Amino acid sequence: MSRAERWGYTVAVIVLIVGGALLRSVILNWICGPAIVIGCVALSTWIADRRRRLPEGEPTP
Amino acid sequence: MSWAAHELESYFLEGHLKVRVSYLAVLLGCLLPDLFTKLPVYGLHIGNLTLIKASQPWKYHRGWPGVGPTHSLLFIVIAALAILAWKRNRGWALGLVLGGFAHVLTDCFDSVGTMLFFPFTTQHYSIGMWAYASQAGRYGDAAAYYSSFGGLWDFLWLCLALGGPTVFTRRHFFEKIVPADQGVWDWLRRTFGMSDAVMLATFRAFFVYGGCRIFGWFLWARLLNPERGTQTLDWHWGGPAWVERAPRTQVADTWAGFFVATTLGAVGFALSCWLIWRLLGRRLWMRAT
Numbered sequence: 001m002s003r004a005e006r007w008g009y010t011v012a013v014i015v016l017i018v019g020g021a022l023l024r025s026v027i028l029n030w031i032c033g034p035a036i037v038i039g040c041v042a043l044s045t046w047i048a049d050r051r052r053r054l055p056e057g058e059p060t061p
Numbered sequence: 062m063s064w065a066a067h068e069l070e071s072y073f074l075e076g077h078l079k080v081r082v083s084y085l086a087v088l089l090g091c092l093l094p095d096l097f098t099k100l101p102v103y104g105l106h107i108g109n110l111t112l113i114k115a116s117q118p119w120k121y122h123r124g125w126p127g128v129g130p131t132h133s134l135l136f137i138v139i140a141a142l143a144i145l146a147w148k149r150n151r152g153w154a155l156g157l158v159l160g161g162f163a164h165v166l167t168d169c170f171d172s173v174g175t176m177l178f179f180p181f182t183t184q185h186y187s188i189g190m191w192a193y194a195s196q197a198g199r200y201g202d203a204a205a206y207y208s209s210f211g212g213l214w215d216f217l218w219l220c221l222a223l224g225g226p227t228v229f230t231r232r233h234f235f236e237k238i239v240p241a242d243q244g245v246w247d248w249l250r251r252t253f254g255m256s257d258a259v260m261l262a263t264f265r266a267f268f269v270y271g272g273c274r275i276f277g278w279f280l281w282a283r284l285l286n287p288e289r290g291t292q293t294l295d296w297h298w299g300g301p302a303w304v305e306r307a308p309r310t311q312v313a314d315t316w317a318g319f320f321v322a323t324t325l326g327a328v329g330f331a332l333s334c335w336l337i338w339r340l341l342g343r344r345l346w347m348r349a350t
Binding site: 001002004005008009012013016017018019020021022024025027028030033034035036037038041042045 | 068092199200203231255256258259261262263265266267269270272273274276277278280281284285
């Protein structure tokens with residue numbers, strides 16, 4: 001598992017447990033819950049991919 | 062009812078099955094009995110307005126009249142037959158049966174149980190390990206479930222799912238899960254432009270969600286629930302004692318009555334399966350791949 005994926009899953013777990021305890025069924029339902037996991041991993045791998053493609057020192061557009 | 066076990070069962074089954082089945086069908090089977098029927102159990106509320114709510118949630122959810130037949134073995138078999146006719150895929154039909162049976166049987170562990178052999182008998186089968194508490198509303202139910210053996214039951218399923226860790230590996234996913242449902246995964250990749258990592262996350266999503274659901278609700282029930290002073294942890298059989306009990310209806314009064322109903326139900330179910338197989342199932346099975 002890549003570092004980016006690991007970050008994605010970690011953030012998803014924190015959001016689901018802490019957010020779930022606070023917001024309960026708003027987050028902890030069978031549509032939002034899995035969507036949060038997929039969204040976090042998609043975002044973290046997208047960010048990692050973008051960083052890898054951009055040469056060092058080049059400003060982010 | 063189980064709060065996270067149904068999400069986790071699919072990974073346990075996937076990890077231990079020796080036959081080729083569709084994981085997506087197993088997951089669908091694990092969710093199917095509650096998929097279209099759960100809303101009126103807790104009710105649909107907008108502000109103070111209640112739009113839809115069963116007056117007797119335990120009867121509506123698990124009994125008859127109600128949607129209790131969705132928690133019967135024959136319903137699952139018929140759903141699998143419909144899937145076999147539609148998808149012409151044996152892996153889907155078998156996966157749906159395994160997932161559906163897992164849901165129906167695990168729901169037998171609460172105090173209301175399920176009508177396993179409906180329509181041949183409306184006898185409920187229940188182990189009574191924890192109190193069914195949907196009549197206390199969504200949050201009352203969560204507090205009761207995670208204050209009783211229900212929470213431990215979910216945790217057991219989390220451990221069982223983790224007991225087959227190879228099921229979560231990239232290799233298992235691309236060599237076993239994807240080929241069993243090539244069309245669906247290809248469609249997901251094409252339509253949403255999914256990378257390998259996101260495809261794998263889609264497969265693992267219900268596991269992460271199921272596991273976190275246990276801890277999220279447990280933390281709420283034990284630390285944030287405003288009524289945690291009275292809604293205490295109660296690990297005794299059939300607990301918690303503080304929750305309002307769902308009445309035990311549609312159960313035999315005597316052991317003799319129980320055995321008669323069970324025999325009738327089991328024979329009726331077996332005969333129905335045999336008839337379904339002879340009249341339609343075998344032809345659909347042979348046509349499928």
